[in-house]
Amino acid sequence: MRVCRHGKRRPLGLRARITVAVAVVCASATTFMALMVYQLQAESSAERFKVSADVGFASDLQQARTQVHRHGGDRLETVSQFVREREGMHWALYDFLVEDERPLPGSRVYPDAPEGGRAMAQSTSLAVPAWLVDRARTGATASTELSNRHGARVYQVAGLVEPDLVLVEQYSMRRLHDDLSDLRHTLAVVTILVTVLSAVAALQAAHFAQRPVRAAASAARRLGAGKLDVRLPVRGGDELAELAREFNQMAERLGTVIAQLHAKDRQQQRFIADAAHDLRTPVATMVASVDGLDDPAARAVSASLLGEQTRRLARLVEDLLEISRFDAGTVRIRPDRVELPALVTDAVSLAAADAEITVRAAGDTTVVADPRRLHAVVGNLITNALSHGAPPVTVDIDGTHPDTVVLRVADRGPGVPDKLVPVVFDRFVRGEAARTDGGTGLGLAIAAENVAVHGGTIEVTRADGAVFAVTLPRTPPGHTGTAGCATT
Template identity: 40%
Template structure:
């Protein structure tokens, strides 16, 4: 569930960020629009009023005007805290807030020019215009400048900013809450899907998801249910086929045991008298005996495999001296002189002696038949485990063969259709190792190195599940 917790965190962060940024953006846009409209409204009102009063009052000024007439016009144009300067074209007003840039702009064009100036932290609207004669629109030689404080507009702007900030806080909180709810709504179906997929992976093929609504997640749940149903049908069919195959192998093997026992008794008689027969009849008797023996071994191996597949294989545990048991296996088959053994005493392990004998006999027999001397058998004890290692010094197994050596009837050489064994020896050996709670592995040596690993505490209470095709 680690990935789900990470996804939940990322989704929550994403929703919260999107909601918070949207809220902050909306508040910022609201402030910008309100501020723009506020300042623009104040400026437009002041400039329109100033332009109208200049046009209205300048008609009574004589051209050329005297200094007294210019001063009188300035007094008439001043309203409230507004400061007005009336000078002749090109003259510089005494107010430093009227910048050289604005004066140059006023003298370049007949229209009203303005700019915003800040002095001592107070914003001012500064405007200027040349007074034009009505007749023909020619310059009168008089320039009028306006300096108006925007302190009240700035105060109103600050109030708007504070209002926007105050409104943004609850909006962001609501956006965060909405983000959490949205993330939870999205993640709940994802969590259900993850849980269902885990159950399906554990083999609980009846798992289904509730389908709610018609969105993408609902369609995904529906598709999951369809896939799970199809998988359940397919697995059910495969299990039925596998069960039939196992029953068939077990039944055939069982039915073959009686006629094989009879045939074995007959071939024993033939083999005993083969030396008294002519050459062809004696060779035929020996061939029949060998084939009956091989078929008997194959049937016995098939019966053993069917027990593993049916879960009927059981262990008859005893505390066994591992080195002594391996030595007994070699001695009973006459391999003691052909094998180099390193078998330390007093390595006691709880195991089934018969099944250990099957494992060791398969490994050593394969090494003697297919490998090159010397063949070595070693018992090693390390901590909580013990190992039986069988190695030869032959050409070894190709790297592409190693993953398949324990498969049933697998042949490294596809051209070799017949072999002395049943083709099930290594598969049975590994099944016996797993039944003990251990394992059987193979690695390149020189030669091939097979290692049986067992636990000194004995096998687990239940055998690990093994699936076979």
């Protein structure tokens, strides 16, 4: 942890965390391995030492027995003479068959020996446990590891030369412990070196791991600053590559949403301007007509203009209210079973009963839809074909597809101008004729919105005139199959 000037602790950075974690793991693993190696080596070396001492003692014990059988006499003196020739050897002899109390020259009586026994030793520091001698008197070879009177670790082996004559040999374990001490120092140095090297390697690895993270942070800052085209390079298939892909997808989605918001904002600004413009004209006409009502000669004309502009204003207000409901997401459809030929025939009779309009149907022309909104779509397309196209007008209903029904309204007019084709379903888009016939420029936009809430599509093409094609699914999205229900 780092401490800032205000006394608050700051968390470690990514690089420091990686370095500390790797160093701790490597140090722990190396220390554990060093301890295991030392333990195994110590046990193996001690076992080899003891086996070697046991073999050497067995050889000395056999030779001591041979000397006693060969020379006879005082067996304690005979055996002690033999073992004295073993240079560097610490030994002790215990004789429990005593004929007199006269000690042998150079002999010493040891307190560990039972009372009345004689003992002879090569080292004055030799201290033999009584249980070791007692066990050797039974005929079994006994051994033990212990500390001598100077605190050094030794290994003692006891065996029976003759009945009640026990030989004890002591082997120093100093060299073994020196070797193990050297091994401990070596393993400690190796552990420290490995820890240091792992820390250096961790620093380098953390640096490389930090680079893509820093690149992502930099890209995020630039994205937050409004640079929506920023992207991260994707390399490989690891977690960092996955992070880069997710970041790029997020940036792309964010750019799309912001572009849509900007387009929506521009659309709203244009909507307000167009609505204000379209409202200004009938309102101005109505004001002028009201002023003309005072003149008896112009009263009839003024009343006619006032009624026409009032109807135009009412239609415009209704269209604006419908558009606002689409924008607010509060439009509700009431699906019901609809026979399209009957609906189209009714719409034709209301929109233009005397016009030359042909209705043709093929296949299953039944759909589940909101009759009122679908009626408005068909009526708008027929009115548009008669106002901006030319007769004859044909309405084809294609129900041969199992999932959709296509309704086409075609006329023999000049068709939609190429420059208007991409925006013909936008709000307040009007052709030259619509600018003079009182059209609001919202009819096709409302028709497109009504088709969209049914999960369908609408498009326009040119083929000897304008052809508007509406594709409707058999059942609107989210419909449960119960006629007459309301769906948001």
